[in-house]
Amino acid sequence: MSQRSKDEAAIKEILLNMAKAWNAGDGAGYAAAFLDDATYISFDGQLAEGRQVIQDVHQMLFDGPLKGSKMDDQHHGDPKIRFLTDDSVVVISVGGVSFGESAETDPDRGSIISITAVRHGDTWRLASFQNTRRQAAYQQ
Incomplete structure (x- = not known):
């Protein structure tokens, strides 16, 4: 390989x-891959700076409004990985969460x-990480 x-x-x-960390409601696990000084922009434009803040905000969400939500842990829409250098990449991926017994992504959370x-x-x-709600494709 x-x-x-x-x-x-x-x-x-x-x-x-x-x-997997999202599905376990584990803020520390969710934030584990971030650099100490990482930035995270949520779907609604809020900025979290630093792994500890990313962890704390997600734990608050997992314990509150996102409690019990599930993210597809088998794939992220076959992410597009573009190498900028041998040591840096940009990744574009899709995802979403579901609530309750349904395994389907809530259409408002794609x-x-x-x-x-x-x-x-x-x-x-x-x-860095930026999450944006999916919209219909541009029409030409």
């Missing part, structure tokens, strides 16, 4: 682990995310 393929697999594993990841020693870490 080439180094690039290994890197792509590691980045996909980060997305999978984030979804998102497209943009992530910047950087190699940090032997691992990859998230430097």
Whole structure:
């Protein structure tokens, strides 16, 4: 397996682990892959700066309004991974959450995310994350 393929697999594993942490209601697990000084922009334009803040905000959400929500932990819409350098990538992925017994994403919570990841020693870490609600495609 080439180094690039290994890197792509590691980045996909980060997305999978984030979804699993979401499903467990685990703010620390969700934030684990972020750099200490990472930025996170939520779907509604709120900015969280730093892994600890990202962790704390998500734990508050998991304990409150997003309690019991589930994220698809099998894939993130086959993320598009674009290498900027050997040590930095931009990832575009889709996702969403569901509530209750339904496994289908709540149509009001479908998102497209943009992530910047950087190699940090032997691992990859998230430097930035932006979550935007999905809209209908542009019409030409």
